[in-house]
Amino acid sequence: MAISTLIGASIKRREDPELITGTGGFVDDLPQTGLVHMYVVRSTEPHARILGIDTARARQADGVLAVFTGKELASEFQSPLPVTVSFVPEKKYPPHYPIATDRVRYVGEPVAIVLAQSRAAAEDAAERLDIRYESLPPVVDMEKAIAPGAPVLHDELGSNLAYDVKRAGGDIEAAFRDADVRISQRIRQQRLIPVAVEPRGVVADYKPFANALTVWSSTQIPHFVKVWLAVILGIPESQVRVVAPDVGGGFGSKIRVYPEEVLAALASRKLGRRVKWIEDRSENMKATHHGRAQIWDVEVAARKDGTVLGVRATQYLDLGAYCSQFGTFQAIALLLIQGPYKLQAWDGRGIGVYTNKTPTDAYRGAGRPEATYIIERVMDLVAQATGVDPAAVRRKNFIRQEEQPFTSLMGLTYDSGDYSTTLDKALEMVSYQQLRKEQAEKRKQGKHVGIGLSTYLEICGLGPSVATTAAAGIGFWGMAVLNLHFTGKATLVIGSSPHGQGHETPFAQIVAETLGLPLEDIDVVHGDTAIGPMGMDTYGSRSASVDGTAVYLSAVKVREKARKIAAHLLEAAEEDVVYENGKAYVKGSPTKAVTIQEITGAAFQPHRLPAGMEGGLDETTFFNPPNFVWPFGAHIAVVEIDDETGRVQIQRYVAVDDCGTRLNPLIVDGQIHGGIAQGIGQALFEDGVYGEDGQLKTGTLVDYLIPTASDLPMFETESLVTPSPTNPLGVKGIGEAGTIASTAAVMNAVADALSPFGVKDIDMPASPQKLWHLMHKNGGSKR
Amino acid sequence: MRHRVAMTINGTQYEHEVEPRTLLVYYIREQAGLTGTHIGCDTSSCGACTVEMDGHSVKSCTVFAVQADGAQITTIEGLAVGSQLHPLQQAFWDEHGLQCGYCTPGMIMAAKQLLERNPKPTEQEIRLGIEGNLCRCTGYQNIVKAIETAARTMAAQAGKEVKAPAAVS
Amino acid sequence: MIPASFDYIAVKTVPEAVAELAKHGDESKLLAGGHSLIPLMKLRLSTPSFVVDIGRVKDLNYIRRTDGHIAFGALTTHHDIEFSDLVKEQLPLLASAASQIGDPQVRNRGTMGGAAAHADPSGDYPTCLLTLDAEFDVVGPNGRRVIKASDFFVGTFTSALQPDEVLTEIRVPAPPAGTRGTYLKFSRRSQDWAIVAVAAQATVKDRKFQEIRIGLTSMGGTPLRASAVEAALRGKSADADTIRKAAEKAAEGTDPPQDLNGSPDYRRHLATVLTRRALEQLTAGR
Incomplete structure (x- = not known):
């Protein structure tokens, strides 16, 4: 590539002016007329048979247009909700329909819908439904769920076991045979609730005489929603349009085709009216999927010098009541445990379990934070057991630069990177040796300081079409259409569907840089399936490396065609024409140039084009990357724990990330900040807790604690750049890295602080009461 | 029973019949048609619905419209003067103080109150001043920076306004 | 979520409010700032038929x-x-x-x-x-x-x-001149309810606790006084040792609840820690 001026520039986001003035358009903000409001009546029972639903009183309530039970709607669905392969083709799963008919399996499962003239009227009427349940025993605990004699959620499966699979590489027996040190540890990944600040929402408008459906949805995946609404409701795909307007955060929670999207569309079809559903927060807490929810049993074989030889682990994954669309995606952790380290062997077992809880699916990182958490905890457990410093343990085990591209035990090919570089930088930033001395001093004074390292390696950029077929059942790619207008302005349609990331700005930067167009002349369009071909939408830190590359390649194609037209206009040979900064000229005669605007004008006048050339300047690219991209980095947390209250205070948080070329560092840093905060949320605050009765105990934002401004420190961020060889821009991904790294960094610091108490591992979140109990279970004495 | 309420929102008088249970946030969004004020929870936790009512920031999901009868309300739409952004809006843009933007209107309204009461807040005072507003995207880092930046801009502007008459006379 | 329907009565005077409450009895609720009532109404945990708003009564804000x-x-x-x-x-x-x-x-x-x-x-x-x-x-x-x-x-x-x-x-x-007071609140995040909080007010004269008041939040079904601590300090020397010993009694006679954020044991412990810290704060430099 030419030397960049725009790619890599911290340009403020073009998305912002509307959002900071309150003139943005989230689903609930869109001007709509003639709306009917839908209220979804949800199961209050975790596990029960529906004996009957009496809707008579509700139907008679003021302002009510219709009430439908699941039974009344069942015949309308031509397919259940989609379930993808997600790394576990072996799994057994039941068909999952958008609404329950005769049995409910989690609190929050839809059982009926009420349609009324106002939202208030719909809520009032919902209270008048008489639903009779016959309670069944709830299955809450994963291990009890797969024990003999447990009540079974899905009779047709015979048990609550969705799968029990092995994912292994190398000689694990040899690794344990050769080990000096063997460690066993149970490590939990608590259930998390994503809490995008905008809850979900849908407006559906079905036009009966055209058999055409338009849906506005707060989704990460408008293109997939379009396909599946067509399939489930039996409407030709060409007649379905899905729009993702401004979307208020997703973090994976808006990555699937949801029951309410189908129900609103169906209600619109039944009533011939435009139907709106907006999710309440307390509804969101149980109706939108959860994440993580895993137990890991880990065994480690290591040498006394800190070399980790092998890891054997079982991941129990709580799928909740149904297998969600990407419900087993978190099993990707079984392929990634190795991280940036040279293990001799990995022996993984994955067990998926159905329980009477909200289904789980992708949440920021989806399997990668878990894999990182396990291997990073392993590194610290080995350090603790061998007495080797945690930084030294990591160095000893790192894959070296000269071993790249490295093939992992699971057959994945890492793209590039010297993993010691980010660690060195982070250690330097915290003055590591000095810090360890201070820690020792403070320990003498009775203060509990902990230092936690997390040297992560991430896989992202979904992705190579063949490989993603194993992940999602279909091959992925990047897509961009660049269309130059008569006056030289440009419209860029992208296949990604941002929901806060800010794709418009860096993608415009790529085009501006490549074509020499002014930034403001490039309009970026996304999230509307009526415009442009199928896109693959946004998740898994894929957009910059895959769709961003498609943007770049489209711009290159436009540039090359422009050069051909310029050669014709300049009456020169094509190979003599230079294109730079939006102008084309014959080599050596820069003053006699034609501008891109002049070229575009010519492109729409066939008589000014070379013979045989098609008119117009628009190019579409489908980019199928040859590999994933593999960002990496080192994060260090320094914490102090108040031994009287158990409260953790994060004193410093240092992050050094290498995500390849940074298209717009302002945006990259923002992604890192937010990611770190979410990972800290898991480490210290968040916990989706169910009672033994199957009721969600943390069902509001009063009980489910997401971090506030006063709970977080300033993060110190630095970056290194190892361009990815996978794409011409050298871009990796950064949307999830912060979350992938930070949970382990903080928990390693907490465990380090408490190591004088004989503590090896702490279940997250590290709440004050939990730490206090750990510190004082021996009457406050340190071992 | 419906009640007639009248209030001034961003300098414009609005008057409607409402059910007493109508929350101020719904009145602002649905009757006045100002949809910049958002709803992010139902427990007064998230602050997305923050507006200014008679000079005080309030969570408009926890006020009935009938309680605001006769009030002066300012929402996010009332901050910019023509195309001139309020210093807080400008700073949120300049410092990348938002990502998805859903919490942003409420966050800016809370920050406005904070700076009115404390024009030169420390980092910790800023963090406590926005403790009633949840953001899931930014980790708050650039929000804190934006508020610091806005405080400087506003102090400089106030300085100019104070000095200006002296310079003229 | 939208509250259930109700009739709204805005009163101008206290007697009017009393009359309305008397008329509607249990079906009515008094509304002031609304920050306890409205959240309950939105979740429909409270569904009064009549809401009597005293927010516009003059002379109740001073x-x-x-x-x-x-x-x-x-x-x-x-x-x-x-x-x-x-x-x-x-x-x-x-x-x-x-x-x-x-x-x-x-x-x-x-x-x-x-x-x-x-x-x-x-x-x-x-x-x-x-x-x-x-x-x-x-x-x-x-x-x-x-x-x-x-x-x-x-x-x-x-x-x-x-x-x-x-x-x-x-x-x-109004306490005597020179009285100090503080409220130490321990919660997961600053916007949260207290897991435990301690209210303390002390008048220290000649390095002695002339007057001492300690109260506890979230240590039982009602707010409580830490009477044993007060008794152990009243008239006693305001020194570190006395304070530490007295604070140990903070949880005496309490019946703290169990919830996600705190076991009774943890709360009892926090009560003693917060009481000691509050007293240290109030006596610092005296």
């Missing part, structure tokens, strides 16, 4: 010095108390507590009368008012009566207020 007391109109907001010079000087405990309730927006709307009447055992004001021996002016169909704080907080979310009574004023005895 902080003033009366003979020997600081008097608060029931509609005084947390914010006004947090920033009142009179309160900061005379009753720093209350200013400290007010500054830690909810968040700034909540403090702008929530009222002292509303918070007291709500009688939440994890609320901040009830503990402070109990600790300070406040008295409550209450107006009902039979006129005015005064309830002492020790009689006011009857049970969990239950005060001595009758359904047809309106709380109009809260009076707190």
Whole structure:
């Protein structure tokens, strides 16, 4: 590539002016007329048979247009909700329909819908439904769920076991045979609730005489929603349009085709009216999927010098009541445990379990934070057991630069990177040796300081079409259409569907840089399936490396065609024409140039084009990357724990990330900040807790604690750049890295602080009461 | 029973019949048609619905419209003067103080109150001043920076306004 | 979520409010700032048929010095108390507590009368008012009566207020000059309810506790006084050792709840730690 001026520039986001003035358009903000409001009546029972639903009183309530039970709607669905392969083709799963008919399996499962003239009227009427349940025993605990004699959620499966699979590489027996040190540890990944600040929402408008459906949805995946609404409701795909307007955060929670999207569309079809559903927060807490929810049993074989030889682990994954669309995606952790380290062997077992809880699916990182958490905890457990410093343990085990591209035990090919570089930088930033001395001093004074390292390696950029077929059942790619207008302005349609990331700005930067167009002349369009071909939408830190590359390649194609037209206009040979900064000229005669605007004008006048050339300047690219991209980095947390209250205070948080070329560092840093905060949320605050009765105990934002401004420190961020060889821009991904790294960094610091108490591992979140109990279970004495 | 309420929102008088249970946030969004004020929870936790009512920031999901009868309300739409952004809006843009933007209107309204009461807040005072507003995207880092930046801009502007008459006379 | 339908009655005077409450009995609820009631109504955990709004009653929003007391109109907001010079000087405990309730927006709307009447055992004001021996002016169909704080907080979310009574004023005895006070609140995040909080007010003279008041939040079904600590300190030397020993008694006679954020054991422990820290703070430099 030419030397960049725009790619890599911290340009403020073009998305912002509307959002900071309150003139943005989230689903609930869109001007709509003639709306009917839908209220979804949800199961209050975790596990029960529906004996009957009496809707008579509700139907008679003021302002009510219709009430439908699941039974009344069942015949309308031509397919259940989609379930993808997600790394576990072996799994057994039941068909999952958008609404329950005769049995409910989690609190929050839809059982009926009420349609009324106002939202208030719909809520009032919902209270008048008489639903009779016959309670069944709830299955809450994963291990009890797969024990003999447990009540079974899905009779047709015979048990609550969705799968029990092995994912292994190398000689694990040899690794344990050769080990000096063997460690066993149970490590939990608590259930998390994503809490995008905008809850979900849908407006559906079905036009009966055209058999055409338009849906506005707060989704990460408008293109997939379009396909599946067509399939489930039996409407030709060409007649379905899905729009993702401004979307208020997703973090994976808006990555699937949801029951309410189908129900609103169906209600619109039944009533011939435009139907709106907006999710309440307390509804969101149980109706939108959860994440993580895993137990890991880990065994480690290591040498006394800190070399980790092998890891054997079982991941129990709580799928909740149904297998969600990407419900087993978190099993990707079984392929990634190795991280940036040279293990001799990995022996993984994955067990998926159905329980009477909200289904789980992708949440920021989806399997990668878990894999990182396990291997990073392993590194610290080995350090603790061998007495080797945690930084030294990591160095000893790192894959070296000269071993790249490295093939992992699971057959994945890492793209590039010297993993010691980010660690060195982070250690330097915290003055590591000095810090360890201070820690020792403070320990003498009775203060509990902990230092936690997390040297992560991430896989992202979904992705190579063949490989993603194993992940999602279909091959992925990047897509961009660049269309130059008569006056030289440009419209860029992208296949990604941002929901806060800010794709418009860096993608415009790529085009501006490549074509020499002014930034403001490039309009970026996304999230509307009526415009442009199928896109693959946004998740898994894929957009910059895959769709961003498609943007770049489209711009290159436009540039090359422009050069051909310029050669014709300049009456020169094509190979003599230079294109730079939006102008084309014959080599050596820069003053006699034609501008891109002049070229575009010519492109729409066939008589000014070379013979045989098609008119117009628009190019579409489908980019199928040859590999994933593999960002990496080192994060260090320094914490102090108040031994009287158990409260953790994060004193410093240092992050050094290498995500390849940074298209717009302002945006990259923002992604890192937010990611770190979410990972800290898991480490210290968040916990989706169910009672033994199957009721969600943390069902509001009063009980489910997401971090506030006063709970977080300033993060110190630095970056290194190892361009990815996978794409011409050298871009990796950064949307999830912060979350992938930070949970382990903080928990390693907490465990380090408490190591004088004989503590090896702490279940997250590290709440004050939990730490206090750990510190004082021996009457406050340190071992 | 419906009640007639009248209030001034961003300098414009609005008057409607409402059910007493109508929350101020719904009145602002649905009757006045100002949809910049958002709803992010139902427990007064998230602050997305923050507006200014008679000079005080309030969570408009926890006020009935009938309680605001006769009030002066300012929402996010009332901050910019023509195309001139309020210093807080400008700073949120300049410092990348938002990502998805859903919490942003409420966050800016809370920050406005904070700076009115404390024009030169420390980092910790800023963090406590926005403790009633949840953001899931930014980790708050650039929000804190934006508020610091806005405080400087506003102090400089106030300085100019104070000095200006002296310079003229 | 939208509250269930109700009739709204805005009153201009306290007698009007009393008359409306008397008329509608249990079906009515009094609305002040609304920050206890409206969240419950939105979740439809409270569904009154009539809401009587006293928010526009004049002369219920004041902080003033009366003979020997600081008097608060029931509609005084947390914010006004947090920033009142009179309160900061005379009753720093209350200013400290007010500054830690909810968040700034909540403090702008929530009222002292509303918070007291709500009688939440994890609320901040009830503990402070109990600790300070406040008295409550209450107006009902039979006129005015005064309830002492020790009689006011009857049970969990239950005060001595009758359904047809309106709380109009809260009076707190003005302490002697040089009295210090503080409210130490321990919660997961600053906007959260207290896991445990300690209200403390001390008058120290000649390095002795002349007067000492300690109260506990979220240590039982009602706000509590740490009487054993008070007894162990009253008239005693304000030294570190005495304080530490006395603070150990903070959880005596309490029955703390169990919830996600704290076991009874943990709460008992926190009570002793926070009590000691509060006392250390109040005696620092004395």
